[in-house]
Amino acid sequence: QSALTQPPSASGSPGQSVTISCTGTSSDVGDYNYVSWYQQHPGKAPKLMIYEVSKRPSGVPDRFSGSKSGNTASLTISGLQAEDEADYYCNSYTGNNLVVFGGGTKLTVL
């Protein structure tokens, strides 16, 4: 099971928007609307930010949004804030009950 592909780093200034991509295959991201995104601050547990491609759990700011096109899912953070600086991981259903994560993207708020 290959990991999903994410850029290792991304950055943006406060108030700007940034988009993080997550590329899979036609067997995972491309075949199911079950992509989720997790935020992880240093030394902390991951936190669910987006599920089922574009849904936000209660309490997650609407600055966070998700989308998908073909085999690539994206997480967009608008109105960047300092507290958004963290690592972000994507995850997708693979159809065989095995779990695959992206390699992670370190977001820096300049």
Add this chain to the structure above:
Amino acid sequence: EVQLVESGGGLVKPGGSLRLSCAASGFTSSSYSMDWVRQAPGKGLEWVSSISSSSSYIYYAESVKGRFTISRDNAKNSLYLQMNSLRAEDTAVYYCARKITIFGWYFDYWGQGTLVTVSS
């Protein structure tokens, strides 16, 4: 309030064994699949194992198959990971996570993690 609390981590020599536990509270754990996910120092998330709500379905990553065993005790709201034949590359923070698999596929709650260090 949903809480997941891992325990059992520590320092173990290569070839040794360790048993991790995850205590669940704030929800009926018997209704959910549960997973173990680990994170080596400075690395990304790596899925380890899954167990369905009734323990009927169990899955492992290739990297731990044959060495790790996942189990659960729904009466005690607890999840376990028995780790045998440990290797240096198993050094990581181990998280338990609740997985939504009905009308969705995602991890909605995570524990704080427990550190396993495999070193001589």
